[in-house]
Amino acid sequence: MKILVVEDEPRVRDSLVELVEELGYVAFAAGSVADARDALSRAAPDVCITDLGLPDGSGLDVVRAAKAARPDCAVLVLTGKGSILAAVEAMRAGAHDFLLKPLKPALLASSLARLAEHWAPHPAARPEPAAPGRLGEMVGRSPAMREVFRLIARVAGSEAPVMITGESGTGKEVAARTVHALSRRAKGPFVAVNCGAISPHLVESELFGHEKGSFTGAERRRAGTFEMAHGGTLFLDEVTEMPPDLQVKFLRVLDTRAFRRVGGNEELDVDVRLVASSNRDLAEAVKNGSFRSDLFYRLNVFPLWMPPLRLRKEDIPALASHFLSQVEEKERRGFTALSDGALNVLGRYDWPGNVRELKNAVHRAYVLSDPPTVPPEVVEAVLGAPHAAGPAPAAGANEDAWPSVPVRVGEKLEAVERKLLIATLQAVNGDRRTAAEILGISLKTVYNRLKQYDLDHPALPGGRPRGS
Numbered sequence: 001m002k003i004l005v006v007e008d009e010p011r012v013r014d015s016l017v018e019l020v021e022e023l024g025y026v027a028f029a030a031g032s033v034a035d036a037r038d039a040l041s042r043a044a045p046d047v048c049i050t051d052l053g054l055p056d057g058s059g060l061d062v063v064r065a066a067k068a069a070r071p072d073c074a075v076l077v078l079t080g081k082g083s084i085l086a087a088v089e090a091m092r093a094g095a096h097d098f099l100l101k102p103l104k105p106a107l108l109a110s111s112l113a114r115l116a117e118h119w120a121p122h123p124a125a126r127p128e129p130a131a132p133g134r135l136g137e138m139v140g141r142s143p144a145m146r147e148v149f150r151l152i153a154r155v156a157g158s159e160a161p162v163m164i165t166g167e168s169g170t171g172k173e174v175a176a177r178t179v180h181a182l183s184r185r186a187k188g189p190f191v192a193v194n195c196g197a198i199s200p201h202l203v204e205s206e207l208f209g210h211e212k213g214s215f216t217g218a219e220r221r222r223a224g225t226f227e228m229a230h231g232g233t234l235f236l237d238e239v240t241e242m243p244p245d246l247q248v249k250f251l252r253v254l255d256t257r258a259f260r261r262v263g264g265n266e267e268l269d270v271d272v273r274l275v276a277s278s279n280r281d282l283a284e285a286v287k288n289g290s291f292r293s294d295l296f297y298r299l300n301v302f303p304l305w306m307p308p309l310r311l312r313k314e315d316i317p318a319l320a321s322h323f324l325s326q327v328e329e330k331e332r333r334g335f336t337a338l339s340d341g342a343l344n345v346l347g348r349y350d351w352p353g354n355v356r357e358l359k360n361a362v363h364r365a366y367v368l369s370d371p372p373t374v375p376p377e378v379v380e381a382v383l384g385a386p387h388a389a390g391p392a393p394a395a396g397a398n399e400d401a402w403p404s405v406p407v408r409v410g411e412k413l414e415a416v417e418r419k420l421l422i423a424t425l426q427a428v429n430g431d432r433r434t435a436a437e438i439l440g441i442s443l444k445t446v447y448n449r450l451k452q453y454d455l456d457h458p459a460l461p462g463g464r465p466r467g468s
């Protein structure tokens with residue numbers, strides 16, 4: 001493996017080069033962005049380790065140049081404790097990981113060893129998934145889910161922490177598992193921790209493990225979550241529920257990438273990829289102080305929003321069939337499909353419990369039906385009542401009850417506009433005229449945008465009728 005070291009401080013640079021060579025790799029050095037560009041084109045290194053502050057520019061320029069020269073070049077960014085934000089930005093620009101200064105040789109060694117070992121990306125992480133409408137265990141063919149698939153396939157191959165947000169039941173955990181399954185760590189463990197459910201007095205031992213006899217009841221040595229996830233992915237489920245003192249401990253481990261078992265002296269290295277999830281408004285949790293902003297920035301390197309099912313009703317038929325085959329696989333009662341009528345009923349419902357609610361509804365309908373199909377009446381019964389969309393609210397009416405759309409810095413205006421348009425149409429049951437009024441644009445503009453964003457499809461309420 002060829003490694004380029006970019007660092008302006010000669011002493012640090014020399015010792016890094018020496019260290020890299022001692023580890024058995026070929027090293028090149030550069031002291032500025034210009035030198036780095038030159039070395040990148042001459043040597044085409046596999047890995048580039050760069051400082052962030054350089055005399056003629058920023059390490060970000062090096063990240064971009066490295067990725068431009070060779071998209072599969074892995075860039076490691078060196079950063080001080082005070083510049084985590086800059087490191088996060090570097091990861092957004094395509095950096096693979098960051099290493100905290102002063103650099104621990106053992107950490108560099110393990111990072112490089114992992115890169116060397118897993119050099120080739122997992123085949124499934126390449127774009128163009130084999131079966132359209134699927135990514136790993138995930139099913140979906142709506143534009144919104146295709147975008148989610150594209151983002152997952154893209155981020156999976158990096159080491160960047162992923163922050164998955166979305167309403168309950170939208171598939172945050174299955175998305176986290178997919179990130180893991182498509183990553184270089186796929187053969188390693190996937191360990192999920194529910195951050196709200198760890199009992200406060202067992203927190204330390206849960207996360208870090210303990211040595212035999214370290215406290216009453218500690219009869220044998222036990223590995224903690226971090227240790228169990230070593231070499232794999234640690235999924236921090238409901239991360240905003242993490243108690244404040246645990247957030248501090250967590251941050252410390254993330255910064256030093258090392259920890260000790262309770263009652264232990266040995267420093268253990270942490271080699272985990274972090275994926276976190278939350279169904280709360282993260283910005284709000286940071287603002288009201290319940291979630292530390294420094295931890296937020298460390299985890300929110302790559303945000304991923306799982307859209308609610310009501311905004312991607314085109315996914316319902318594929319999901320429903322998928323869940324039906326799952327039950328059929330187990331029960332083998334001879335079901336072949338849901339009836340068209342049943343799919344219609346499913347499509348008219350709003351799914352406050354999202355995909356999980358759909359999965360449960362299909363399961364119940366399966367139990368209540370006779371093979372080979374599920375009839376519409378059964379689905380109606382399962383969903384409580386024959387569902388029809390209510391009358392469209394007038395513009396200006398009960399605005400407080402309207403849903404909101406998450407928007408983050410880094411998103412294209414066009415994407416934001418698209419989301420808002422979808423959400424507004426959903427809120428008024430597809431009434432384009434009311435939507436135009438609410439959005440303060442002409443009806444003609446609404447139609448133009450729908451066309452532009454390829455949204456004039458049957459699944460949006462008020463769209464072309466389902467082809468039946």
Ligand SMILES: Nc1ncnc2c1ncn2[C@@H]1O[C@H](COP(=O)(O)OP(=O)(O)OP(=O)(O)O)[C@@H](O)[C@H]1O
Nearest residue numbers: 137138139167168169170171172173174279355356
């Ligand atoms: N796109 C999808 N394709 C197939 N199955 C899905 C998809 N999305 C969700 N599911 C299934 O729906 C159920 C709920 O998903 P999951 O547990 O990932 O949701 P969640 O967002 O983590 O929910 P919560 O916020 O309540 O924890 C799971 O059984 C999951 O396998």
Ligand SMILES: [Mg+2]
Nearest residue numbers: 172173237277
């Ligand atoms: Mg979950």
